[in-house]
Amino acid sequence: AAFLLNDGTKNGETFAPAKDQFQEELVIRPLHSGDIYASFQFRTLWDTDFLQEGQKKVSHYRLFPKSLGQVLSKFSVQELHISFTQGFWRTMQWGQPFIPSPPGAELWVWFHDTVSDVDGNWKELTNVLSGIFCASLNFIDMTNTVQPSASFKPLGLGNATDHRFLRYATLPREIVCTENLTPWKKLLPCGSKAGLAVLMKSEKLFHSSFHSQAVHIRPICQDEQCTSKAWELRQTLNVVFDHYTSGQGKKEWSLFKMFSRTLTEACPLASSSKVYVDITDNPELFELSPATPLLSQAVVLGDRRTYSVYDLTRAETFGQLRSFNLLLRWKGDNMLRPLLHAERYVAGFGLQTGEIHTVIYNNHPYRAFPVLLMDSVPWYLQLYIHTLTVTSKSRDNKPSYIHYQPAKDRHRPHLLEMLIQLPPHSMTEVTVQFERALLKWTEYTPDPNHGFYVGSSVVSALVPSMVAMSTNFTQDQPLFSSFVPVKEESSYFVRVYTEPLLVNLPTPDFSMPYNVICLTCTVVAVGYGSFYNLLTRTFQVDEPSPPLAKRLANFIRRIRGVPLLA
């Protein structure tokens, strides 16, 4: 656990301990790889006794959540630790967490030594907790519960060392999602409306490498001599944001980027509300703004770390805009920006038409140079070359050379080659419209709704070089610099490939070839039948046929050779 060393008591005065007290804190620890680790802790201290026999049942709850209080008193729980984790903590890359937790759900409980049927209490407790946290903790039963004899000693006060009163279970398969976060947030005194809990928005919290929320309840001493005891409820939430997935590759973090919110006020029910930023590696690794004069040192996990402290109970933390947003920017990212860069994407909607956009960036500050763009588009995306537009800096840029070979269905693809002059420090966009074809059912891949791939565009150019190059051919040049022959001193040949595209085509129903043939042939046959009837038959007056008896009589008469009836 992290220990906080206060620099003196609050405002230098001693105060009688309140009946219940709430503290909230957020610790932000930047990691070397560019990721960032945020740890929330919310602690409620309550000077009451759930387990005292003969006393009136506790009924007036203020800061302590009633659901948990009732659970503690009903099942005679001494200590309760429950955690829900998504992801695995990577110790080698991230160091040690403040509050460790295994992936999935973990629950371990110390029952009071007055409990006679621990297993029964355990079963009921897991079901009740399952309801409180909307998790499937009801899967905890005797098949996955153990009673560790030495590993999980009580973290709070407790004279029960008999491990018969301890139960431990994990559900590694349990998934954590918004449904678990919402009841967890509801246990907080301010809910998710004020204080640090406003930062807990699920769409950002779950888009992370590691997410863990836990509830720890234990009895603790209120002072050094342990004259009075209190119940401590700690709710912790640890999250690690990956700078690739959440940070869009940039090593720069702010509260807004991490949580899509900024802080506007502390929880009014909190006696202390602080944000700590680990600045031990500052200023070499990153820079922090806004700066704060408050510093604090702490020894945590065997290491002395320095923290910048932001006290949210003070109004000046929020500044003029009344919102507090931290900004951490990693230094040392002065990679040389490439001079030529290209991207490609498909625009449009629906399965009929679309547009291919190719964007080419010239990042040279003052030199313009020509590039050769080659596009090879498969035949089933019919390009319309009259819709080709090339714009640079929102003005038309006519290519000086266009070679276009249109596609032949099922024989060859489209080939488009253009020589475009790129103005300095600009973005050039090439757009062309296409129509999607319906293919024969045998021409689709086994997974037709995945889409069809369009190969990368190739941008070839002679880019002006910052450094003069030698055109002499030497035998002992390293291999990496001798691939492309150097023809001129002032420019080098570069080839840039864009992204391939994935395009969906309309699909016929693959289960229906026989049905389609039958139905279409039926319609054609209906036409044929009607015309045949009308062409080969003539109109006649309908004379009703004579009744059966008469026909039979006529038949017999015909055989006899006698004249027939009318």
Add this chain to the structure above:
Amino acid sequence: MAAPLTLLLIVAVTIRAVLFRSSLAELISERVEVVSPLNAWKRVVEGLALLDLGVSPYSGDVFHETPLMIYLFHFTVDYAEIVFMVSPYFVDCLSCLLASLDRAKIAIGSNNLKSDLLFNFPGCLRHIISFSTCGLNNAIIALFIFCTLKGSALLSGILLALATYQSIYPLTLFAPALLFFLQRLYIPVNLRRSSFWCFTLQYAFIYVGSLVVITGLSFFLLGSWDFIPSVYGFIFSVPDLTPNIGLFWYFFAEMFEHFRLFFICVFQINVFFYTIPLSIKLKEHPVFLIFMQIAIISIFKSYPTVGDVALYMAFLPAWSHLYRFLRNIFLVSCVLLACSALFPVLWHLWIYAGSANSNFYYAITLLFNFGQILLVSDYFYAYLRREHHLTHGLYLKKKDGTEATLVLK
């Protein structure tokens, strides 16, 4: 007579001009029911752009118009709107003429001059404001019929050759035109008479000769015979399976590869197959034969559009006197109306919303073609029945004097 006609024409011009300028024109010109790979305006523009780039428009698979279209549009591409506005009028005028011609022959019926112009609107509305060369093709066919009815064999032959050159299917109109001329010149259709063969050979010579001349001219435009596989090969072998209102696309999208050639032959023969039996049955009624042939072409051709449907529907008012003998007209009109409403809905659901699949659109295609077949066969039945009544009297009696019913036997 002239005043209401001119008034109606002016109203028609105004409506069409307004529709052309509206945003509806762009929306409709993209719809698959209205344009097909053969006659889409977008493809014409693409072909001209390819020509400007120095590439032959026929080297790719996007342009399927004949070289004469390139000639025509190369100079008038800026005035394309006017061309498309003017061409449907030929169809209008023709249907007026047909109505008047039939009225002159048979003294039944009232003035349906206004009705046939009005009738054009629902049929033509969609295709006229679409930018597609179908309007031009229809205009050529309408002109051909006009010249035939006026009796000019030379012009008729040339225009028929032009229509055949544009899309092969009007070849079947040779027989009815020939029959009309024979009837007009009082030459009996008798294979042993030399006068019959004399005229037939003359007409055939005009027709084939103009066809050869036009094809030769097309060769000299681009200096190659590339246009033949691109245009006629395309019409016959149906490689492009873009959905349309016809029966071909889904059939060949789901066809087993082994039978593809067989069914292509079957479907293409199906279009030409009815010519000879119909000509034999209707040899005294060539005008109706023309109508039947056009209808059959519109239903069974490889890339039909609503423009082709509008072409034969424009002639329906000429046979408004058959109304009393039609048996299924209510059902047919309901089916056609419902299908017209459902086509864009199911297309949207398949292509844009993604909640339907191709089967929905295909089903409406089937129903639409079925309705068309029913319509055409109904009119054929009514025509034959009327002919029977003309010869045998309107109120028929059975042998015992009670009212008789007519059946086909």
